[in-house]
Amino acid sequence: MKKFLLWTSALLLSPIVLFLVLTMLLYIPSVQNFLVQKVATYLSETTNAEVGIGSVSLRFPLDLSIEEAKFIKQNDSIANAHDTIADIRNFVVDVQLCPLFSGKVVVDNLEVNDAKFNTDGFISALRVRGDVKRLKMKSRGIDLSEETVDVEGVILKGGNVDLALLADTVAEDTTKSDIRWKINISKIEVNDTRLSFHTVGDTIMAGAYIADLDIDNTHIDLGSSKYNMESLRLNGSKAHFDQRFAPRVDGLDFNHIALDDIGIDIDSVCYEDPKANLVVRKFCMKEKSGLQIKEMTMPLSLDSQKVVIPSFVLSTGDSKLTAKCSMDLNAFEERNPGRFYLDFGAEIGKADIVRCLGMLPRELANYYPDRPLSLRGSFNGN
Secondary structure, eight states, X not given: OHHHHHHHHHHXXXXXXXXXXXXXXXXXHHHHHHHHHHHHHHHHHHHTEEEEEEEXXXXXXXXXXXXXXXXXXXXXXXXXXXXXXXXXXXXXXXXXXXXXXXXXXXXXXXXXXXEEEEOTTSSTTEEXXXXXXXXXXXXXXXXXXXXXXXXXXXXXXXXXXXXXXXXXXXXXOOOOXXXXXXXXXXXXXXXXXXXXXXXXXXXXXXXXXXXXXXXXXXXXXXXXXXXXXXXXXXXXXXXEEEETTSOOOSSSOTTEXXXXXXXXXXXXXXXXXXXXXXXXXXXXXXXXXXXXXXXXXXXXXXXXXXXXXXXXXXXXXXXXXXXXXXXXXXXXXXXXXXXXXXXXXXEEOHHHHHHHHOSOOHHHHHHSOSSOEEEEEEEEEO
């Protein structure tokens, strides 16, 4: 009887023991690298691509580090040409073990260093490529059952991202989805990062350089399409927009815009269709024409019936504009129009007029007075 119980216990415990032994083997470096090389070889053969991983380190419980990971695809259109889909010098992820048993994923650290990427056909009508010096994220929890994501912080440094349209039109997405995820991000920091966008044939080119961007307390509810952001601060940044084949003109050229020293401070951002609110605390910039905005402040609220700007202030080096506005969205309907109210005052300097219009004719420039042009107006009605 004792032998029977002993053999029965051994048979019942053998799968558990085998599982524990296999688990322990996964923490042996030589076994880790053997399995990884086998997986890389299999992927290379099945995808007709070059897949390589320098080394892998897995420490208890789920602290994973991957060095020198590459995915290089053969370019069928050009003989002996290759496209690097991914090239990552270092990838680190540290996941807590115990929360996994309750359906939560807690990431103590996720870090990517010196990475290059290229979608190269994985996204229809759009190609995204670039490189990232450092991307770091920490999550307090991803609840798979409740569909919630709680991110403590995201840091991006030294990024260079290029987006290119591969077709003039993008196919309409007819896929029906019921996404109800709620995403909370306490802090987003972006430094020394470049973004660029261009259409087919580089007809339109736009880009931005982000020197220092901080975003605090972002809440996204995909189920109800509700978005909130406590504050956004941008400093020392640049932006440009070019319609490549449009002729260039003197002064402020809306087809060829180049902005420098951009500073933005926005808070209390809320959007829940059809309502939207935000407060612009600061906006400043310099344009290549010489026009400079030193200050712009504006609260704004919008709903399905009305847009309201209770106070608007804009100052340049030579001019100042103040305004108040309230407008019903049906103010310009032919039947039963709503109301429209605008009250404004402006002092427009001669130098700003020259900057916006380009070189004035000499006779006009000589006769135009140096004192500011004063404008006062009030409109009320429909």
